[in-house]
Every structure is written in C-alpha cells, then in structure tokens.
Amino acid sequence: MESDSSGETSSFFDVAMGDLLADFNAPEPFPSYDGPRDGPFADPNSPGFQDYNATDAVNPSEMLIDSDEYMNEEDAKDDVVNIDPDQSVPRADDFEKMTELVLYPLPEQPPTLEYATSTWEIENWKELPRRARGPIFHAGGHPWRVLMFPNGNNVDYVSFYLEQAYDEAELPEDFTCCLQFGLVLWNPEAPWVYVTHTAHHRFTKEEGDWGFTRFVELRKLWAQPYDETGHYLAPGQKASMTAYVRVLKDETGVLWHNFNNYDSKKETGYVGLKNQGATCYLNSLIQSLYFTNAFRKAVYQIPTQNEETLQNSAYTLQRLFYQLQSSNNAVGTNELTKSFGWETRHIFEQQDVQELSRKLMERMEEKMKGTDAENVLSELFCGKVRTYISCINVEYESRRVEDYWDIQLNVHGNKDIEASFKDYVQVEVMNGENQYFAGDDFKLQDANKGVIFESFPDVLHLQLKRFQYDIDRDAMMKINDRYEFPETFDASAYLADDADKSESWVYQLHGVLVHHGDLNTGHYYAFIKPTKDGWFYKYDDDRVTKATLREVLEDNFGGEYIQPNGQVMKVRSKPVLRQNSAYMLVYIRQSRVDNVLLPVTEEDIPSHLQKKLDEEAALREARKKERDEQHLYINIKVITDETLERYGGTDLTNFDSSPDQDPAAPRAYRYLRKSTLGDLAKTVGEDTGVDPRRIRFWGMVNRQNKTVRPDVPLPDRLMTVDEAHSKTSNSKGSDMRLWAEVAQEVDAEGEGIWPATPGPNGAARTDLIVIFLKIFHPETQSLAGAGYIYMNRDQKVEDLVPAILKKMNWPDKLPSGERTQLRLFEEIKPTMIESMKAKQTLKAAELQDGDIVCFQLANTDNKPESDSTAQNSKPSPTNSVKNSWTTADGTLSKGSPEKYELAPMYYEFLIHRREVRFVPIDTTSGIEPFTLVLHAKYSYDNIAMRVGEQLGVDPTHIRFTTANQSSGKPKAVVKRGQNQTLQTILNPPYTAYINQNTPRVDSLFFEVLDMSLSELDTKRSLKITWVSEGITKSDSYEVLVSKSANVEDVIAALIKKAGIDDEVKGGPIRLFEVAQHRLSRQIDRNLLVNSLSEYINIMAERVPEDEIGFEDSIDIISAFHFQGEAKNSHGIPFRFRLIPKEPFSETKKRLEKRTGLKGKNFEKIKFAVVKRSSYTKPLYIADDQILDDLITQEEDLLGLDHINRSRSVRNGAQDLFLK
Structure with a gap:
C-alpha cells in the first residue's frame, strides 16, 4: 500500500505559517518560519507579539463562506498589533524593512527575478463598491493590482486578493507567473499599527487571483482604538494597503503547479x-x-x-x-x-x-x-573486488577476486559516500586469539584482513542500506539518518595499489532512486539525468517533471528538516526527520559517459518490434474510434437457414457463441442504427448467396421460460434498424436478434411470397404459424435442425407427420410396405421436452410462432430408402459438424457416452453433458491429454470405465485428482465413493460459497496405478521429505505401505521410491514428525502407520556420524530456523549434538558441517538459545560462550536467526522471482 506523498502541511507548521503553505501541494512537509504572520516582529519572543488565527490564502471565487473554526470569538484578541512608536521595529512606511519581514525565505529557495511594492491609499471606505480595485503596478513584465471586498466576500471580514490586471482580450494564452506576495493594511497616521498576510501562488490564466477571504474583522477597523493614544487601524474610513511582490524564477516549470492537464x-x-x-x-x-x-x-x-x-x-x-x-x-x-x-x-x-x-x-x-x-x-555494470588476508610479519597472503554488480554501503554511522567507502575497505587486524593460520610453514600469524576494489564498472550502482535489522528493537527499521552524496566523486582512493589508474576514476551522478515513507508503507520515485550535460528529471510513476539540483541532492540526504533560516525543525522539542531519502545511487564514469549515454535511434530498434507495435497502435486507434461511435451502431445477430441446420443443441442457436469458433453460431453484424432493414437484407444476402428480395426478418424475443424465439415478422424494408430494435426489445443497449426467413416462392418481380400475410399492425395472421423442426438421430446420438414449416393452427398434431416427411423428402412407406412413423416431441424449453398427442389440434397444444418440434423415426430398424439421401442433402451433425464422440463414418467413438434411444433422454444428456479434459499426472508418462464428453451424473466407476476404454487399461487401476482452479495444477485425490458423481467431483458443494464468478474447471488429472483401487484402500499413503547434503537439499516422495505396516516398512518403501542406498550401505535412517518448522518428535521404528495422523508432516534423514550411539542422549538438542522473532520459524529443522566445554566458535564449525550451509549464507546467521515458549526472547550466543552450559532445560532449542529466503525481508511476501 503506497502512502500519499503530499499529505497535510499544516500539522508541521507554526500557526504563523498557515497562510504561507495553505494552498501548496508539497511532496513533503516543509519546515516552519519562526516569525509572525501578523504584526511587525520577526522574533516571537519580542514584546507585543501575539499568536494569531490562521487565514487561508484562496481564490475569491472559492471558499466564500469559511468554516466556523476560523471565526473569532466576540472578545478574542484582534489580528492587529499596536506597537509603541518609540520601539525599534519595522514601520509600515519603511518598505525596505517590511519587505524583509513579509517576504521571508521559502523552503523551495527559488531564485528571485524582481521585487515590487505598490501602495493603495483607501478613502471613504463605506462608499466603496462591493468589489474595489487598487492602482495597477507592474512586476515580472505583468500588470497587477489589489482586489478588495470592503464589506467582505460573504463573511464578516474585509477580503483582499492580488490579481493580474490584464484586459481580458490582452491576457496571454500561456500566462504563468510565480509570486510570493504580502498584503499589509496599515494606518497612515500611525504606521506602526498594521495587519500583514503572506502567501505564494502560481498565477495562470485559470487562476489569476489569490489572497485572503478573512483578512481582518470589519468591526475592528474603526470601532475601537488600539492603544492608549487612541489609534485606529482605519481612522476616518481611511487606510493604506501595500502590496509586496517577489517575482520568482520557475526553473523547473512546475513550481506550485496543480498538475491539472499536465503533459x-x-x-x-x-x-x-x-x-x-x-x-x-x-x-x-x-x-x-x-x-x-x-x-x-x-x-x-x-x-x-x-x-x-x-x-x-x-x-x-x-x-x-x-x-x-x-x-x-x-x-x-x-x-x-x-x-x-x-x-x-x-x-x-x-x-x-x-x-x-x-x-x-x-x-x-x-x-x-x-x-x-x-x-x-558485464562491461557496463560489473566490477571486481579483492578479499584478502595479508600476514604482517611474514610474506604470506591469501586473496580471492570476485565479480560484483552493485555495492552495498552502510548508511548508519556514516555521514557520506566517502565515509561509507572507507568503512567498506577498512582493514581488520587479526591478532591474539584471532590470529590467522598461514599454513604449516608459518602457523598462526598476525594479519590484516579486508577488501579492496580492483576495478569499478562504467555504471556504478550503489545500494544504500536504508533498511536494516535493529537488534535493540528486535525488528527491521528504516534508517532516516542524514547521508550525503556528491554530484561527482573520485573512486580511485578505494582501488588497490596495483589497479590500473591510467584513466580517471571520477564518477558523475546519473540517477537517485528515492523511498518516501517508513518500513511498511511508502512510495518510490527517481531523479535521473538522461543526458550528459542536461537537467535532472523526477520520474514519479506516470508524471515526469524537471528537477533542481537541490531537489536531487539536499532533499534526499535524509536526516532532520533544515529550515530556510538554518534552524532545525522540531515538534515537541524533537527534531522532525525527513521521510524521503535516497536508497540507490547510479553513477557513470566520466571518461566513459559518452559510451554509456550514446544515442539510441530508430535504427537500433528491431524492425519487427516497430512493425508489431505500430500495428497494435493502429488497432487501438480503430477500437477507440469504434467506442467513440458506439452509440451510432448496434450489434445484430442473425439466424439463417444454415444456422438452424448446423445447430445441434437446445433452442435455435447459442447467441453467445462466435462464428470464428462455432459454425452453428449466428451471423454477427455491427450496423448503423439509421440503416434500413433493406440494407441489412442486402448484407445478409451477400453473405448467404440469397437474393435480398427473398429475405424477411423476424424479431426474436425472450420468452418467460428463458428461451429466445421468433415472434413477429418485420416486412417493412424501409424501417430503420433502430426502429425495428425498439419494436422487438425493451432494452436499447441490448443486441438485436433476428431470424432471416427465405421465401420459397417469388412473384414475377422476384419479390418473395410469404405464407403468412401480415395484418394491419404488422403481426402475422393467426391462422398460420411457423414451426421449427429438429431431427434426433439415435444411431449417431446427434440432434440437428431440419428447417421450418407453416401449419394452420386448426390442424392436428398428426398432420405434422406428412408435412415433415415432405420436408425431409422421405416416402410415406418403408421398403417393407410399413407406413413411415415418427415420434413427435415439443421442445418447450431445454428441461421440458414433452411428447405430443396425435389427435390434439395445434391450437389446443398451444403451439405458436417460433415453437420447436423435435421428431425421430419410430421404426428405426427399417429406415426410408431416401433417409441417407435426405441426410446428405440436409446438413446435420452426422455429415457436417461432428460430435466429439462421433467418428468420420458416423459411428460412436471409444469413450462416447451411452446411447440414448429417445429424444427426451438425449435432451436430458445435453443439459448435463460435460466435456472433461483428462491430463496425466505424470508428465513423463508419454500419454497425451484427451477430452471426453461425459454425463454429469456419472459415478466414479462410470468415469473410470470411459477413461479405461480410451487408454486401453483396467479401469479399476485408474485414480483421479482434481485440478486447482487458480493454478491448474493437481489439487486433491478423488476418493471413490457410492455418492460421488462427475458433478460433485468437478464442482464440490463448498465451491458455491467461495466465488460464484470463478470459471468452471472441467479437467481432471489421472494416473494408472500398479494396483486396483480396492487394493489401494488397504494401503496407507505417506508424504515424506527426504533431507540430504546437511539440510540444504530436500525431495518429497509419496510412499504406499500396508495399513498394518510399521515405520520400519515405511523406511524400506522410501529407500525403494527414492532410489537411495539401503541402511547397511548408506547408514541408518530416522524419521521425525515436523510441526511449524520444528521437530515435534522422532518417530519410533516399531510404531504402526495406522497410529500416525492423516495430516502428519514427516521428515527423513540419515543419522549423522557423530550422533550414532547418542540418539537418546541428553547431549542431543533440536535446532530450528527463525527470522527476528522465534515465532517466525522457517526452513528445515535438525538435531545437533552438544559437546561439553566446547567454545561456540568451534561449535559453529560443526554447525557449518552439519547444515551444509557455506560462506556468506552461514556467516549471516545469528545463533541463539530459544525456550519452548513462542514468546520468549532469544538469547544470542557469543563465540566465547559454551552452548552446553546455556542449555538448561530439556525443552531448550538452538535457534538460527537469518532471513527467510522464501519470503521478502520487508513485507512477508514470497521470494521475488522472474520466469
């Protein structure tokens, strides 16, 4: 979670600075100014100083009514300061002194271009208009004046603002000026009585005035005197208003910018x-x-x-x-x-x-x-560093040279880069008990140990260690200490004496990466200098601005806030630390800067990349244009004869399907709303090869039973698409759905002749209705559209048979002489398929336009001779779009669902059909994934039988595993049970309460076992983590043993499964139960596996040589890993043998061997004794202490405190990875 970098500025300021920053959206809190806002004193301890209520600087059109928090009480002190004229303080008529008082230093320290002062002599105050303006004066090349509301801007205060004074026609389009200004209202007869307010603002064409709605209370202008001599602020309705203006240079172009419409x-x-x-x-x-x-x-x-x-x-x-x-x-x-x-x-x-x-x-x-x-x-970013140990008294040195890509510098305790580098290369003297062993020739010797750089890269990345573990606080902390870094520095002082110094090692600053915030929350941005001699720019996510050198350097040193007057800002006597500080610096070697910042031109960009992105840009632009014009168009989906014949599902089509993926999908068009149905008919005719004059559209509507059927013909070709949509749909934003009927007969002019003549209101006559036909083929388990017919509603259901036979071009008698019989069903909705009564009229059967009748041959053993011909002439799933279980010759494929003899049974299957992808759990098995169409109510055995048929294996040996919905990986083994169905396996009941929007995962993993599931039920499966190479390597295995087996049998199974040496050859093996990354207990070899918990975590390892014979000794302790706090355990725990009187410096050597951790990974570990309680603070161990003496109870543990490499140090997220 990122913190907002602007924040409230007022909480960091004395009241006297409230006006200064009232409207400034700063990237960080700025320090306060110690002087007063109102009155002449720069020192708040001076006599007569009063602390006044803040008055916000605002635009006069904004905040006309200020909140009550700014209202003075009736008897509250006035904003006016009355000063003894004999005191040595600025007078309002001493403009030079007042300039210093009013226009105090700003935190941004922008350069000053010009100062200007203008005084307006105000007379006859009460006779002034509602808005009064002072004389025009010029500053920064622009005209200015004071705007006054003598009776207040909707408040009981006089209001004063500074505004630009251009005539409206002369105001420059790009007018911008940054000003600091102060307004002083004073008594011309007693110039030591005055009120001041100061603000700064970026004046633009949109914001041309700025000032103070509550400058001073009206009742306090002349209602009462302000000193013993009887002086008033505005005696006789007269006063002077002096404007002090400081024109500032906007070096970056964004000084006090509000960033509205910033590009x-x-x-x-x-x-x-x-x-x-x-x-x-x-x-x-x-x-x-x-x-x-x-x-x-x-x-x-x-x-x-x-x-x-x-x-x-x-x-x-x-x-x-x-x-x-x-x-x-x-x-x-x-x-x-x-x-x-x-x-x-x-x-x-x-x-x-x-x-x-x-x-x-x-x-x-x-x-x-x-x-x-x-x-x-490597040439750009990689340097070389030498680690050495050099004997002082003999000629012996050990050195190791390594590559590095960045340098981590300590911030804490160092004031700048130079101090950090000196700290980095400082020499450690190894003497006394810490002498260095220089081989058999020289034995133990005093030596110097350290690191020195052999070379630095052209681009030097310096990582400043702003985040470190604080052992006193026992937590990670951000270090906000002041730490300076220069624009250039010479790195040669930190090179080895024998390094090549023929070329300068001076580096210049190229980038500063900044963190603003604390350990847990914050924001990152960067200051980068893109060119050799250009400006630095601030890259703050999507905004880029020019930056001054002060913003790059001083503002990111961290440490205490230093005010413009040089004082340290404090809150309750404590210094306020900056929240923003540099954490990474990028320097470029000056002599190589031209090679690093070389121009990157169009020629350097891969041509295929440019082409691809240009195409994507053009596509985005086209889509944008499409969105912009969306209101002019409507999406239309049209069902044609081809759609009906190819579709093999419920209803007439699937309107959600795409023509690109489904040949039975409706045709999709994006059409202008003002186009006519005649225009649409031409388009559909061109696509289908039909004369548009033979096309008549029907509007399709949603019925109450959730089906979509044709409802009313739309014969008027001059009707606009928008009008037709309004006629057939209540939702203007929905897609328009149409059926394109094709006339079977035409008149002399080629116009279509329609069976049902529209009535006066455009609706079809009630004597004829259009009925859609579907045919069910039991032999191929397929459903197909068979067109449509018109019938009189007074006809009977049995009259449908000859009409269908004629439509299908079937004879009324079979070759045997038997009459051709059909079974008829009405598809009311997908879940309601009803058999039709032969003697019932269509009207009595409640048939209407758009209803669907499904038929099948009643005597399938003796088909009509023309059946195959008819099917070849009428597209169906049998000869056009094959079902996934149908082979090329029309027979059922292996793994197909069971055969359904009647259409209603097949419809029921369609509702519950699931296409399931089966994936081998063993990716090395060589078996390719495959898809089967199955019934959702299939039992486990049914599913196994289908998969067994597909694979040619015994279905009793097949075990299934569900797929994780988010990752697609194996999740949980499916238990074979009587009530288990494909539906419950793929969508267990609890998933309904998790996320209804999660897409259904129709996939299962499978494995072919060496034994049947029945035999498997007699086995116990155990997951075991095999630890080797100390504790640095771990592999997981699943072993199967008899439920009556013991742990000895488990070890034997593990040896076989993992392919490791047996105990005679490789050494004894032991098993531990692990809980929360700690050893819970050693598992006895004679223990029965049935007594082990189903959810037990088991770790196995060979018994280390130094522990053989000591396994039950009190000299063996448990060890575990943690980070910071003992409760933050991680990693692989282990057992370790104690040796009495052994210094911990020697114990660490054995620990290094025991764990297998080497080098820096081991050196970073802090060791501690940890009591069993999670809340006990670890007792860290020094090298001269003896571990055996520190272990006082049997439950005491050895803790290894180090970073959890599987998690981020700072926020507990998983370890960073890149694919």
Whole structure:
C-alpha cells in the first residue's frame, strides 16, 4: 500500500505559517518560519507579539463562506498589533524593512527575478463598491493590482486578493507567473499599527487571483482604538494597503503547479510509467535502466523476432523501452510483470529493488548469450573486488577476486559516500586469539584482513542500506539518518595499489532512486539525468517533471528538516526527520559517459518490434474510434437457414457463441442504427448467396421460460434498424436478434411470397404459424435442425407427420410396405421436452410462432430408402459438424457416452453433458491429454470405465485428482465413493460459497496405478521429505505401505521410491514428525502407520556420524530456523549434538558441517538459545560462550536467526522471482 506523498502541511507548521503553505501541494512537509504572520516582529519572543488565527490564502471565487473554526470569538484578541512608536521595529512606511519581514525565505529557495511594492491609499471606505480595485503596478513584465471586498466576500471580514490586471482580450494564452506576495493594511497616521498576510501562488490564466477571504474583522477597523493614544487601524474610513511582490524564477516549470492537464511529454520530452498497484519501485528501476542508453541498446539487440510472445521477458522489455521512446502518454508495465510470471498479489507487494535489479540483469544476460550484446552487461555494470588476508610479519597472503554488480554501503554511522567507502575497505587486524593460520610453514600469524576494489564498472550502482535489522528493537527499521552524496566523486582512493589508474576514476551522478515513507508503507520515485550535460528529471510513476539540483541532492540526504533560516525543525522539542531519502545511487564514469549515454535511434530498434507495435497502435486507434461511435451502431445477430441446420443443441442457436469458433453460431453484424432493414437484407444476402428480395426478418424475443424465439415478422424494408430494435426489445443497449426467413416462392418481380400475410399492425395472421423442426438421430446420438414449416393452427398434431416427411423428402412407406412413423416431441424449453398427442389440434397444444418440434423415426430398424439421401442433402451433425464422440463414418467413438434411444433422454444428456479434459499426472508418462464428453451424473466407476476404454487399461487401476482452479495444477485425490458423481467431483458443494464468478474447471488429472483401487484402500499413503547434503537439499516422495505396516516398512518403501542406498550401505535412517518448522518428535521404528495422523508432516534423514550411539542422549538438542522473532520459524529443522566445554566458535564449525550451509549464507546467521515458549526472547550466543552450559532445560532449542529466503525481508511476501 503506497502512502500519499503530499499529505497535510499544516500539522508541521507554526500557526504563523498557515497562510504561507495553505494552498501548496508539497511532496513533503516543509519546515516552519519562526516569525509572525501578523504584526511587525520577526522574533516571537519580542514584546507585543501575539499568536494569531490562521487565514487561508484562496481564490475569491472559492471558499466564500469559511468554516466556523476560523471565526473569532466576540472578545478574542484582534489580528492587529499596536506597537509603541518609540520601539525599534519595522514601520509600515519603511518598505525596505517590511519587505524583509513579509517576504521571508521559502523552503523551495527559488531564485528571485524582481521585487515590487505598490501602495493603495483607501478613502471613504463605506462608499466603496462591493468589489474595489487598487492602482495597477507592474512586476515580472505583468500588470497587477489589489482586489478588495470592503464589506467582505460573504463573511464578516474585509477580503483582499492580488490579481493580474490584464484586459481580458490582452491576457496571454500561456500566462504563468510565480509570486510570493504580502498584503499589509496599515494606518497612515500611525504606521506602526498594521495587519500583514503572506502567501505564494502560481498565477495562470485559470487562476489569476489569490489572497485572503478573512483578512481582518470589519468591526475592528474603526470601532475601537488600539492603544492608549487612541489609534485606529482605519481612522476616518481611511487606510493604506501595500502590496509586496517577489517575482520568482520557475526553473523547473512546475513550481506550485496543480498538475491539472499536465503533459509530461510536452513539458519534458519524456513519459512516465503507470503504477499497477504498488509497482512504483519497479517503475523507478525501469526508468533508471532505460536511461542507461547502452543497456537499452543491448536489450534491443536480443533476437526476439521468432519469439514474439508476452511470456518472453526480453521481448516485453523491448516493447516497454520502445513505448517509452515513442509514446506520448504514460506506459503500462502489465506485460512486463506478466512475463515475469507475477500474479496479481505480486504487483501489490513492494519487493527489494536490489534483488529485482540483479535478477533482471541475470535474465537479460541469459537472453544475450550468442548475440552481439553478449558481454555488454558485464562491461557496463560489473566490477571486481579483492578479499584478502595479508600476514604482517611474514610474506604470506591469501586473496580471492570476485565479480560484483552493485555495492552495498552502510548508511548508519556514516555521514557520506566517502565515509561509507572507507568503512567498506577498512582493514581488520587479526591478532591474539584471532590470529590467522598461514599454513604449516608459518602457523598462526598476525594479519590484516579486508577488501579492496580492483576495478569499478562504467555504471556504478550503489545500494544504500536504508533498511536494516535493529537488534535493540528486535525488528527491521528504516534508517532516516542524514547521508550525503556528491554530484561527482573520485573512486580511485578505494582501488588497490596495483589497479590500473591510467584513466580517471571520477564518477558523475546519473540517477537517485528515492523511498518516501517508513518500513511498511511508502512510495518510490527517481531523479535521473538522461543526458550528459542536461537537467535532472523526477520520474514519479506516470508524471515526469524537471528537477533542481537541490531537489536531487539536499532533499534526499535524509536526516532532520533544515529550515530556510538554518534552524532545525522540531515538534515537541524533537527534531522532525525527513521521510524521503535516497536508497540507490547510479553513477557513470566520466571518461566513459559518452559510451554509456550514446544515442539510441530508430535504427537500433528491431524492425519487427516497430512493425508489431505500430500495428497494435493502429488497432487501438480503430477500437477507440469504434467506442467513440458506439452509440451510432448496434450489434445484430442473425439466424439463417444454415444456422438452424448446423445447430445441434437446445433452442435455435447459442447467441453467445462466435462464428470464428462455432459454425452453428449466428451471423454477427455491427450496423448503423439509421440503416434500413433493406440494407441489412442486402448484407445478409451477400453473405448467404440469397437474393435480398427473398429475405424477411423476424424479431426474436425472450420468452418467460428463458428461451429466445421468433415472434413477429418485420416486412417493412424501409424501417430503420433502430426502429425495428425498439419494436422487438425493451432494452436499447441490448443486441438485436433476428431470424432471416427465405421465401420459397417469388412473384414475377422476384419479390418473395410469404405464407403468412401480415395484418394491419404488422403481426402475422393467426391462422398460420411457423414451426421449427429438429431431427434426433439415435444411431449417431446427434440432434440437428431440419428447417421450418407453416401449419394452420386448426390442424392436428398428426398432420405434422406428412408435412415433415415432405420436408425431409422421405416416402410415406418403408421398403417393407410399413407406413413411415415418427415420434413427435415439443421442445418447450431445454428441461421440458414433452411428447405430443396425435389427435390434439395445434391450437389446443398451444403451439405458436417460433415453437420447436423435435421428431425421430419410430421404426428405426427399417429406415426410408431416401433417409441417407435426405441426410446428405440436409446438413446435420452426422455429415457436417461432428460430435466429439462421433467418428468420420458416423459411428460412436471409444469413450462416447451411452446411447440414448429417445429424444427426451438425449435432451436430458445435453443439459448435463460435460466435456472433461483428462491430463496425466505424470508428465513423463508419454500419454497425451484427451477430452471426453461425459454425463454429469456419472459415478466414479462410470468415469473410470470411459477413461479405461480410451487408454486401453483396467479401469479399476485408474485414480483421479482434481485440478486447482487458480493454478491448474493437481489439487486433491478423488476418493471413490457410492455418492460421488462427475458433478460433485468437478464442482464440490463448498465451491458455491467461495466465488460464484470463478470459471468452471472441467479437467481432471489421472494416473494408472500398479494396483486396483480396492487394493489401494488397504494401503496407507505417506508424504515424506527426504533431507540430504546437511539440510540444504530436500525431495518429497509419496510412499504406499500396508495399513498394518510399521515405520520400519515405511523406511524400506522410501529407500525403494527414492532410489537411495539401503541402511547397511548408506547408514541408518530416522524419521521425525515436523510441526511449524520444528521437530515435534522422532518417530519410533516399531510404531504402526495406522497410529500416525492423516495430516502428519514427516521428515527423513540419515543419522549423522557423530550422533550414532547418542540418539537418546541428553547431549542431543533440536535446532530450528527463525527470522527476528522465534515465532517466525522457517526452513528445515535438525538435531545437533552438544559437546561439553566446547567454545561456540568451534561449535559453529560443526554447525557449518552439519547444515551444509557455506560462506556468506552461514556467516549471516545469528545463533541463539530459544525456550519452548513462542514468546520468549532469544538469547544470542557469543563465540566465547559454551552452548552446553546455556542449555538448561530439556525443552531448550538452538535457534538460527537469518532471513527467510522464501519470503521478502520487508513485507512477508514470497521470494521475488522472474520466469
């Protein structure tokens, strides 16, 4: 969660500065000014000083009625200060002194261009108009004047503002001027009586006036005298108003900018990066790498033309760099983070920038191998450091040279970079008990130990250690100490004596990456200098602004707030520390800067990348245009004869399907609302090869039973599409759904002749209705559309048979002489398929336009001779769109569902059909995934039988595992049970309460076992973690043993499963129960497995040699890993043998061997004795202490305190990774 960097400024200021910053949206709280706002005293301890209520500086059109918190009480002290004229204090008529008083130093310290002063002599106060204006004066090349509301701007205070004085026609379009100004109302007869208010503002064309709604209470102008001599502020309705103006240089173009309509590209030439949630740390790093031009050029050289996939991080980084180079707006990083393999949660977790930088470099290095840029990154960012131990009294030295990509500098205890480097290379003297063993020749010797640099890279990344573990607070803390860094520094002082110093090692600052906030929350941004001699710019997510050197350096040193007057800002006597400070610095070697910041031109960008992104930009523009014109168009979906014949599901079509994926989908059009139905008919006719004059559209409506059927014909071709939609739908924003009827006969002019003549209101006549037909083929288990027919409502259901036979071109008699008989069903809705009564009239059967009748042959053993011909002439799933279980010859394939003889049974199957993808759980098995169509009510055995048929294996040996809905990986083994169905397996009941919007995962993992499931039921499955190589390597295995077996049998099974040496050859093996990363108990070898918990975590290892024979000794303790607090346990626990009187310095050597942890990973570990209670504070162990003496109770543990490498140090997120 990122914190807002602006915040409230008033809480950091004395009341006297309330006006100064009332409207300033600062990136951080600024220090206060110690002098008064009202009255002549610069010292608050001076006689006569009063602390006054704040008065906000505002535009006169805003805040006309101020809140009650600003209202003075009747008897409250006045804002006017009455000063003895004999005192040595500024008088209002001493303009030079008053300028110093009113226009005090600003936190931003902008350069001054000009000072100006103007006095307005106000007379006849009560006779002034509601708005009065003073004389015009000039400052900064612009005219100014004071705007006055003598009777208040809707408040009981006189209001004064400073405004630009241009005539409306003469006001420049780009008018901008930054001013600090003070307004002083004073008594011309007693100039030591006055009221002052000060503010600053960026005056623009939109905000041309600024000032104070509550300058001074009206009743206190002349109602009573203010001193013993009887002086008033405005005696005789007369007063003087002096405006003091300081014109400031806006070096960056954003001084006090409100950033409304701010265009980074226009103002700076650069664009920012969008923040996805908490990716500001990523944005600052990406901008830094982008402006390391040699790095950008090298990234462009990675060949990606054959791998243009958004899973390729090199390709997405190329895309991001190109967009930063060419876009006019802020660029998103979504593609890049997705290519890293990050999920949504990762973009809301602030990661470690150093780790991210290093892993990104490693990934790009891999991608650059074998290219022209293969060694570019190491040449740019990699230096060499020497670790040495040099004997003082003999000629013996041990040294090791390593590469480094960045340098971590200590901030705490160091004032600047120079001090940190000295700290880094300081020499440690090894003497006394810490002497160095210099081999058999020299034995123990005094020696110097340290590190020294052999070389620095062209681009030097300095990681400032702002976040460190505080052992006193027992927590990670951010270090806000002041830490200075220069614009240039000479690194040669930290090079080895034999290093090459023929070329200058002076470095110049290129980038400052900043963190604003505390340990847990904050915001990241960067200051970067894109060119050798240009400006620094601030890259704050999507905003880019020019920055001054003060903003780059002083503002990011951290430490205490230093006010413009040089004093330290304090709150309750405690110094206020800056929340923003640099945490990473980028320096470039001055002699190599031209090689690093070399120009990156269009020629450097891969041509395929430009082409791809230009195409995407054009597509985005087209989509934008489409969205902008969306209100002019309507989406229309049209059912044609082809749609009806190809569709094999319920209802007439699936309106949600796409023509690109489903040949039975309706045709989709995006049409102008003002177009006519005649225009639409021409388009549909061209697509279907039908004369548009033969096309008549029917509007389709939603029925109450949730079906969509044709309802009313739309014969008027001149009717607009919008009118037709309004006629057939109540929702203007919905898609328009139509059926395109094609006339079977035409008149002499080629116009279609329609069976049902429309009535006066456009509705079809009631004597004829249109009925849609479907045919069910039991032999191929398929359903297909068979067109439509018109019937008189007074006809009977049995009259449908000859009409259907004629439609299908079937004879009325079979070759045997038997009459052709049909079974008729009405498809009322997908879940209601009813058999029709032959003697019932269509009217009595409540049939109407758009109803569906499904038929099938009643005597299927003796088909009509023309049946095959009819089917060939009428497209159906049998000869056009095959079901997934139908082979090319029309027979049922292996793994198909059971055969349904009647249409209602098949309809019921369609409702419950599930296409399930079966994936082998063992990816090395060589079995390809496959898909089967199954009934949702299938039992476990039914599913296994279908899969067994597909694989050609015994179904009793097949075990299924569900898939995780988010990751798609195996989740849980499916238990074979009587009540278990495919529906409950794929969608267990509890998922209904988790997330109704989660997409259904119709997939199962399977494995073919060596035994039947019945036999498996007699076995016990145990998951065991096998630990080896100390505790640095772990592998998980699942072993099966008899439920009557003991732990001895488990060990034997593990040896076989893991393929490891038996106990005779490799050594004895022991098992532990592990809970919360601690050893709970050692599991007895004679224990029966049935007595073990179902959810037990088991760890297995060989017994270390030094523990053989001591396993039951009190000299064996348990050890575990934790981070910071004992409750934050992690890693693999272990047992360890104690040796009496052994110094811990020697114990650590055995611990290093026992754990297998080496080098820096082991050196960073802090060891502690931890009591069993989670709330006990660890007792850290010194090298001269004896561990055996510190263990006082049997429950005491040895704790290894170090960073959990599987989690982030700062926020507990999982370890940062890049795919």
